Amino acid sequence: MGRGTVAEISLGAIRDNVKAIRDALPDGVRLMAVVKANGYGHGAAESARMAVDGGAERLAVAYLEEALDLRAEGIELPILILTPIHPADVLQALRHELMITVAGADWFDAMRKELGGKLPGKLKVHIKADTGLGRLGLRSLEEWEALVPWLKADDIEVDGFYTHFATAGKADTSFLERQYVRFQEMLGWCAASGIQPRHCHCAGSAAALRFPGLSMDMVRIGAAMYGFSPAKPSLEIALKPAMALKSSLIAVRKLVAGESLGYDNSYTASGEEWIGTVPIGYADGWHQGLRHAEVLVEGQRAPIVGKICMDQLMVKLPRACPAGTPVVLIGNQGGNCIAAAELAMHLSSVPQEVSSSLSPRVERVYIS
Numbered sequence: 001m002g003r004g005t006v007a008e009i010s011l012g013a014i015r016d017n018v019k020a021i022r023d024a025l026p027d028g029v030r031l032m033a034v035v036k037a038n039g040y041g042h043g044a045a046e047s048a049r050m051a052v053d054g055g056a057e058r059l060a061v062a063y064l065e066e067a068l069d070l071r072a073e074g075i076e077l078p079i080l081i082l083t084p085i086h087p088a089d090v091l092q093a094l095r096h097e098l099m100i101t102v103a104g105a106d107w108f109d110a111m112r113k114e115l116g117g118k119l120p121g122k123l124k125v126h127i128k129a130d131t132g133l134g135r136l137g138l139r140s141l142e143e144w145e146a147l148v149p150w151l152k153a154d155d156i157e158v159d160g161f162y163t164h165f166a167t168a169g170k171a172d173t174s175f176l177e178r179q180y181v182r183f184q185e186m187l188g189w190c191a192a193s194g195i196q197p198r199h200c201h202c203a204g205s206a207a208a209l210r211f212p213g214l215s216m217d218m219v220r221i222g223a224a225m226y227g228f229s230p231a232k233p234s235l236e237i238a239l240k241p242a243m244a245l246k247s248s249l250i251a252v253r254k255l256v257a258g259e260s261l262g263y264d265n266s267y268t269a270s271g272e273e274w275i276g277t278v279p280i281g282y283a284d285g286w287h288q289g290l291r292h293a294e295v296l297v298e299g300q301r302a303p304i305v306g307k308i309c310m311d312q313l314m315v316k317l318p319r320a321c322p323a324g325t326p327v328v329l330i331g332n333q334g335g336n337c338i339a340a341a342e343l344a345m346h347l348s349s350v351p352q353e354v355s356s357s358l359s360p361r362v363e364r365v366y367i368s
């Protein structure tokens with residue numbers, strides 16, 4: 001028996017979302033399913049398997065360890081690691097047939113020094129270009145020219161060339177257009193150097209669903225496969241949220257006017273109020289920034305009151321309810337719904353911050 005706070009993951013929703021996105025994309029566009037950060041909190045291997053069932057042909061993760069975990073789970077699809085790996089780990093990547101991201105000549109220089117010879121097989125690399133996100137990737141023609149000789153080594157295969165947008169969810173598309181133009185210009189550098197990447201990709205969920213014309217020959221889909229809809233999509237796809245978060249009251253008490261609760265007496269009752277305690281707190285990833293959010297109890301919205309504790313939070317109940325009464329933190333109850341997007345607004349963030357923040361202490365239960 002767990003403590004009764006569970007994230008219920010619908011595997012069918014993930015599979016259906018991937019399939020629906022794939023079907024809506026222009027012909028010939030491959031779907032790379034992004035399962036980093038434990039599949040945005042939904043379980044990496046489980047999400048990867050459903051993505052494969054839905055028609056994904058590639059997977060992506062942020063770090064080498066995440067890719068190794070997927071291989072250990074028996075996942076055989078090509079996997080791209082989105083963050084450059086340590087040069088000393090190159091043999092591990094090769095042994096597990098992982099594709100790596102490279103951003104500059106320095107990495108190759110360090111890798112060759114570390115290795116002291118040829119690689120025992122062909123290493124597939126995706127070159128990352130920084131067209132405006134300012135995070136990772138090569139930026140200048142000089143950096144590109146320094147990289148070219150390393151890419152031409154016969155144990156290296158340029159499988160991809162990619163960039164990532166900074167404003168794909170924004171109404172104003174001018175910065176995105178500038179990034180796309182810059183990316184095209186950088187692709188021109190490739191052609192001029194005689195390097196033909198097998199795949200070119202720039203779109204994540206928001207760009208792919210808003211501007212399918214930017215799909216090139218591959219898109220990297222994270223948020224949307226878990227049912228998080230980008231703003232203003234032009235592809236009308238009914239995405240299904242894959243995660244519900246459920247708990248139940250572990251204690252109920254009545255407060256009278258003037259009585260307070262919570263650390264620092266952070267809430268004071270203004271009249272007679274029924275208060276329920278829910279076993280989830282900031283150590284579960286339910287951030288303090290959610291202290292003014294609501295939960296569902298008996299199909300009604302119940303506001304969180306007082307500061308969120310490490311292991312519990314308190315809610316103001318619509319009426320006296322017994323301990324054991326079900327509580328929904330994400331999902332539907334009695335015709336009411338709290339979406340991860342609503343919670344994200346409290347955090348000035350995106351729904352995937354809510355789902356990926358849920359710590360391992362929150363049990364995942366899979367339903368098909």
Ligand SMILES: *Cc1c(COP(=O)(O)O)cnc(C)c1O
Nearest residue numbers: 034082164204205220221222223
């Ligand atoms: C996380 C990530 C994605 C997935 O983005 P979504 O908006 O979740 O679809 C795509 N590309 C890169 C480089 C990423 O880091």
